[in-house]
Amino acid sequence: MKLSQRGEYALRALLVLGMNHGPEVVRIRDIAQQQNIPRRFLEQILNDLKSAGFVQSRRGVAGGYRLQRDPAEISLADIIRHLEGPLAPVGCVSVNYYQRCSCPDEAKCAIRSVMQEVRDAIVSALEGVTVSHLCDRVRDLQGPMDNPLDYII
Amino acid sequence: MKLSQRGEYALRALLVLGMNHGPEVVRIRDIAQQQNIPRRFLEQILNDLKSAGFVQSRRGVAGGYRLQRDPAEISLADIIRHLEGPLAPVGCVSVNYYQRCSCPDEAKCAIRSVMQEVRDAIVSALEGVTVSHLCDRVRDLQGPMDNPLDYII
DNA sequence: TGGATACTTGACTAATTTAGTCGGGATTAT
DNA sequence: ATAATCCCGACTAAATTAGTCAAGTATCCA
Numbered sequence: 001m002k003l004s005q006r007g008e009y010a011l012r013a014l015l016v017l018g019m020n021h022g023p024e025v026v027r028i029r030d031i032a033q034q035q036n037i038p039r040r041f042l043e044q045i046l047n048d049l050k051s052a053g054f055v056q057s058r059r060g061v062a063g064g065y066r067l068q069r070d071p072a073e074i075s076l077a078d079i080i081r082h083l084e085g086p087l088a089p090v091g092c093v094s095v096n097y098y099q100r101c102s103c104p105d106e107a108k109c110a111i112r113s114v115m116q117e118v119r120d121a122i123v124s125a126l127e128g129v130t131v132s133h134l135c136d137r138v139r140d141l142q143g144p145m146d147n148p149l150d151y152i153i
Numbered sequence: 154m155k156l157s158q159r160g161e162y163a164l165r166a167l168l169v170l171g172m173n174h175g176p177e178v179v180r181i182r183d184i185a186q187q188q189n190i191p192r193r194f195l196e197q198i199l200n201d202l203k204s205a206g207f208v209q210s211r212r213g214v215a216g217g218y219r220l221q222r223d224p225a226e227i228s229l230a231d232i233i234r235h236l237e238g239p240l241a242p243v244g245c246v247s248v249n250y251y252q253r254c255s256c257p258d259e260a261k262c263a264i265r266s267v268m269q270e271v272r273d274a275i276v277s278a279l280e281g282v283t284v285s286h287l288c289d290r291v292r293d294l295q296g297p298m299d300n301p302l303d304y305i306i
Numbered sequence: 307t308g309g310a311t312a313c314t315t316g317a318c319t320a321a322t323t324t325a326g327t328c329g330g331g332a333t334t335a336t
Numbered sequence: 337a338t339a340a341t342c343c344c345g346a347c348t349a350a351a352t353t354a355g356t357c358a359a360g361t362a363t364c365c366a
Binding site for chain 2: 338339340341342343344
Binding site for chain 1: 310311312313314315
């Protein structure tokens with residue numbers, strides 16, 4: 001599971017939205033500026049996150065994005081699966097993106113059995129962590145701030 | 154940590170060499186045939202594994218490859234690090250291939266702290282496993298065979 | 307009603323990585 | 337000598353990655 005630039009930007013953007021969660025909406029431009037993400041690229045990414053149901057948007061002058069679900073309901077495993085595909089190192093041990101490999105008998109494949117363990121390790125490190133948990137970590141690591149936009153993500 | 158085709162071929166080849174470990178040498182062609190790996194591609198891969206010190210070769214008519222070190226001394230973590238680069242999902246949590254990221258303070262980055270945990274999970278799933286362990290697993294999974302080349306890898 | 311602002315959509319591009327292929331040279335057992 | 341085998345570097349096609357861009361649509365507000 002290698003995180004691409006795109007994936008990292010997406011996580012950062014979602015975390016910003018998590019830190020500013022509420023009825024109000026955050027502009028792409030603000031996220032892009034704060035996080036040093038190319039604006040046009042971030043547009044693309046947020047659009048993708050929108051059609052996946054992670055965020056929702058409002059158009060027009062007072063437009064922007066907000067999280068669609070509660071931050072506690074969005075797990076990193078789901079986000080990363082959507083952005084990068086399988087968490088598993090090989091398709092034949094992936095639960096959500098399973099792909100049969102060429103070996104004659106998967107049940108007897110030793111390499112597969114190790115990769116299975118790697119997959120399980122990755123999944124358990126990610127599936128319990130939600131955007132809300134990440135926000136808690138940010139506050140723990142950086143102490144309380146007056147303006148939520150001051151947090152470093 | 155996504156395993157490329159090249160990486161999977163390399164693991165399979167090393168496992169074949171592990172199962173046939175001894176003073177004698179195994180031909181590329183035999184490995185390629187048994188494992189359904191394109192021969193020329195496997196040449197390239199084994200060459201790479203040779204210059205990395207995992208295998209050694211003998212040229213000429215009775216030529217071929219064998220493991221350079223004891224199978225119990227070759228860990229999957231080392232192999233995969235050499236083939237695929239960092240085990241970590243992002244450079245800023247990699248021990249062996251560390252790369253500073255753009256965030257202003259790594260110590261306060263919440264995403265990094267999760268990725269750190271993912272890295273640790275991957276590393277502990279891989280660093281204790283050696284080629285020798287893999288061979289044990291093959292034998293456990295498939296029972297005893299007369300000819301070591303009969304094992305499915 | 308008409309800007310101005312902000313999201314939307316789809317196409318486009320350059321650089322890098324991946325998965326090989328290929329030709330020919332070097333080495334060694336017989 | 338010769339046939340088998342590894343060795344080496346260059347080459348290629350397809351996929352992925354990291355963006356860019358233009359033109360459109362919705363919304364607010366004066």
